[in-house]
Amino acid sequence: MPELKLYVAAASAPCRAVLLHHRLLGEHAPALEVVPLDLGKGEHKEPAILRSNPLHTVPTIVTAWGPLWESRAIMRFMESMCPEPVGYPTGVYFRAVVDRLLDWDLGTLYRAVSGIVYPQVFRGEDPSTEDLDKLNDATRFLDQKQLGDGRAFLTGADWTIADISCAMTLSLLRLAGLELDDVPRMAAWQQRVAELDVASAQALGADPVDAPFQAWVQSLRTEENPEADAAASGEGDGERELPTGGDEHALPGQHSKAGRANPEGGREDPPNAA
Ligand SMILES: N[C@@H](CCC(=O)N[C@@H](CS)C(=O)NCC(=O)O)C(=O)O
Numbered sequence: 001m002p003e004l005k006l007y008v009a010a011a012s013a014p015c016r017a018v019l020l021h022h023r024l025l026g027e028h029a030p031a032l033e034v035v036p037l038d039l040g041k042g043e044h045k046e047p048a049i050l051r052s053n054p055l056h057t058v059p060t061i062v063t064a065w066g067p068l069w070e071s072r073a074i075m076r077f078m079e080s081m082c083p084e085p086v087g088y089p090t091g092v093y094f095r096a097v098v099d100r101l102l103d104w105d106l107g108t109l110y111r112a113v114s115g116i117v118y119p120q121v122f123r124g125e126d127p128s129t130e131d132l133d134k135l136n137d138a139t140r141f142l143d144q145k146q147l148g149d150g151r152a153f154l155t156g157a158d159w160t161i162a163d164i165s166c167a168m169t170l171s172l173l174r175l176a177g178l179e180l181d182d183v184p185r186m187a188a189w190q191q192r193v194a195e196l197d198v199a200s201a202q203a204l205g206a207d208p209v210d211a212p213f214q215a216w217v218q219s220l221r222t223e224e225n226p227e228a229d230a231a232a233s234g235e236g237d238g239e240r241e242l243p244t245g246g247d248e249h250a251l252p253g254q255h256s257k258a259g260r261a262n263p264e265g266g267r268e269d270p271p272n273a274a
Pocket residue numbers: 009012013014039044055056057058059069070071072242
């Protein structure tokens with residue numbers, strides 16, 4: 001019997017963050033029932049969901065103690081449910097640096113990314129120079145400051161929930177077909193997070209968490225260029241709504257043993273986590 005019930009829209013960035021994080025918890029992961037919602041059909045506004053989350057956002061998780069929403073809070077909660085934290089360090093400073101990145105993601109990176117992507121995808125508006133400057137400031141910070149010393153992940157050799165959250169936020173740029181120049185370290189780090197997704201999916205015999213999002217990106221490309229992409233993508237219905245994915249993207253009751261990229265790496269304060 002799963003201890004936790006997680007409502008998701010499978011292509012949503014914060015939902016993918018929570019789903020990928022749960023997979024990466026591996027054998028430590030609390031049992032989870034994943035319930036896909038179709039936002040296009042308003043399923044997130046059904047009375048049962050509103051009773052759990054009056055703000056009707058996904059991801060929302062229902063726990064033995066009560067409901068919880070906000071992806072970053074859910075990931076911290078999941079870490080607390082594990083016998084030992086996996087992607088949330090124990091060292092007080094190291095943990096605070098992860099919290100700092102999560103706060104920066106929510107307050108700065110996500111705003112910079114969504115300020116460009118959503119007007120473009122949903123209203124066909126081109127980004128302003130100011131919007132692009134904000135995005136460039138954020139991504140250059142990641143590339144040059146956070147990853148500038150050649151570390152594999154944002155705070156060191158191992159992934160943390162800050163990597164998952166920031167990478168999922170940045171994935172939204174793919175909706176706008178926006179590829180950034182001059183951020184090679186950031187691009188390589190994004191690839192590392194993508195590889196965590198692929199490896200944990202393979203361990204489960206499941207699709208990567210990215211798959212429904214990839215399908216959404218592909219459907220937008222098909223709308224823009226139906227002839228070129230028809231064969232590759234199948235049909236697009238012209239609706240620009242967040243797809244929900246289907247049951248095939250729900251997590252099975254097993255957990256990946258893929259775990260952290262560097263399982264031998266420490267969780268205590270390292271000298272250079274900032
Ligand atoms: N900051 C929240 C964002 C949650 C959010 O806005 N989710 C969107 C999907 S990406 C949603 O639920 N939209 C439907 C609604 O707001 O009614 C998080 O990280 O969980």
